[in-house]
Amino acid sequence: MLSLALLPGFAQWGAHLEELIARPEALWIHGPVGSGVSTLAAELAARRCVAMHEAASTATGAQWLASEPRGVVAARSAPGQLSCLELRLPGLDEHPEAIPALLAALAAEEGLAGELPVSLGALPCPGNLRELRNRLLRWKLLGQSPTSEQAGPPRFEAEDLATNLHALERYLLHQALRRAYGNRVEAALRLGVSRRQLYLLIRRHGDPVRGEEGSGDLPHRVLKRRPAQNSSPDPGTR
Structure with missing residues (x-):
């Protein structure tokens, strides 16, 4: 499992990690797909000695928290008006400085040594941590690396x-x-x-x-x- 310190935005929310663990309220963690929400939720639930739930919607998360007042929810959306602590994990596009260390850690997990292609860490990286791992595996197993993309959206020169x-x-x-x-x-x-x-x-x-x-x-x-x-x-x- 990746170290929590490698997750995007750790410099901001990591300083309050122990306080989050000790608080009596339920904890709702959300962020972009593949940004490490489930990884962080599972770790915090284990440290709190409580259950963790992956919510498909705010409604199902709220229903689960009714019976787990200190539980930890992993979700894609914000909790809305629910009475709980909220932690949003940012995506790699917000913290691209996290990419080199993440790639190195993922490569170590896959037993890859040596220098990695620069293209593996290039943005945009939709899917965040999951996409980084997929890129690495495609390169390792298939020799595929991301191809260059057109810089920016097309120029709309037409009038219609x-x-x-x-x-x-x-x-x-x-x-x-x-x-x-x-x-x-x-x-x-x-x-x-x-x-x-x-x-x-x-x-x-x-x-x-x-x-x-x-x-x-x-x-x-x-x-x-x-x-x-x-x-x-x-x-x-x-």
């Missing part, structure tokens, strides 16, 4: 909404595929679309990880726009 949405769609698809290392099931989950929808998007925009070119097919909302109506560039010529 349809053309701009088309450009944004391409950007988000390629970003999801890169962050999923070309795993299309994972990319679909990241985008919140079905696998069928993902394959339609890939057919239209291509796959930068596998080097597949898009067909150039334009959605109906773009095709029916008449270029003479405004000065928007033809999306098919970009």
Whole structure:
């Protein structure tokens, strides 16, 4: 298990750790997915000698705390108006300085020696600690490392909404595929679309990880726009 001192933001909340353990109130820990919420909750519950619960929602967490007044809850969302102590774990995007030490610790757990590729610690890192571990395992087992992403969102030079949405769609698809290392099931989950929808998007925009070119097919909302109506560039010529 990773040391709590390696978790993002430890310099802020770590100074009050012993006080949190000693307090009589229930403790609600939340943060971004994969940020170490469950790890911290389990550790604090063990030190408090109480039970720990992973809550799918505020309602289920509140129901559980009714019978565990000093219990520790791990959740994705804040507790709202519940009467308990709240600790929010930040993500790695808020504390990128934590990445090198975390990578070193994860590499040690996996028995990896030597210098790691710089790309493994590059932001953005959605999923936080979980994504760092996944990156490391993909590199160790498959030799895969993150590919470079387009710097920032696309420039919206068109005047009409349809053309701009088309450009944004391409950007988000390629970003999801890169962050999923070309795993299309994972990319679909990241985008919140079905696998069928993902394959339609890939057919239209291509796959930068596998080097597949898009067909150039334009959605109906773009095709029916008449270029003479405004000065928007033809999306098919970009």
